[in-house]
Amino acid sequence: MYKCALFAIADTRSGAVETRRLEINERHWKREQGVVIGSAEDCDIRVSGPGITAHHARWYTGGRHIFVWVLDEDAVVTSSRGDTYRGGDTLRVDDRPFTMGPYVFNVGFD
Numbered sequence: 001m002y003k004c005a006l007f008a009i010a011d012t013r014s015g016a017v018e019t020r021r022l023e024i025n026e027r028h029w030k031r032e033q034g035v036v037i038g039s040a041e042d043c044d045i046r047v048s049g050p051g052i053t054a055h056h057a058r059w060y061t062g063g064r065h066i067f068v069w070v071l072d073e074d075a076v077v078t079s080s081r082g083d084t085y086r087g088g089d090t091l092r093v094d095d096r097p098f099t100m101g102p103y104v105f106n107v108g109f110d
Contacts, residue, residue, distance in 0.1 A: 004110040005035065005059075007045055012102045020045060021110065031069060034060025037100065038072070051076065051101030059093075059107065066094050066107070076100070 007020045022044060027033045038056035039048040053072035060067055070077050073087035080096040091098070097106045 006108045006110055008106040008108070009045075009047065010104040010106075011049075012099075012104060013049075029061050031058070031060050031062065031067070034058040034069070036071070037105075038075075047100070047103055049102050052103075056100055065092050067091065068093050068098055 003023060005022045005024050007022065008017055009020065010017045022035060024035070035044045036055055036058050037043060037045040037047065038054050039046065039052050040054040043055065053075045055071045056075045057071055057077050058069045060069065067090050068077055068085075069090045070085050070087050075087050077085045077089075077091060078099040079085070079091050079093070080098065083091070085091045093107075095108070097104050099105070
């Protein structure tokens, strides 16, 4: 099992890319307790900007696949194919990028 997730976060406004390394454990592999991304202080990955809500989405794995669950009612996540997902929706991302507000996320493992 992987020990770290590497979140490469590209800011489309500036072109800057920041990589955040997050140690993961059994908690992060469950839908109800995965990696929370948003602007709130209690998020595992904190980002802020236009279109980012407090608890925007939760990234987690389910078997062989990786998913993003859109949490907040006003949150929007866009898939690499351009499909839009809103609060309550779940999208399968696997190793493909996804977009939240001005940020494009690519996630790998270490």
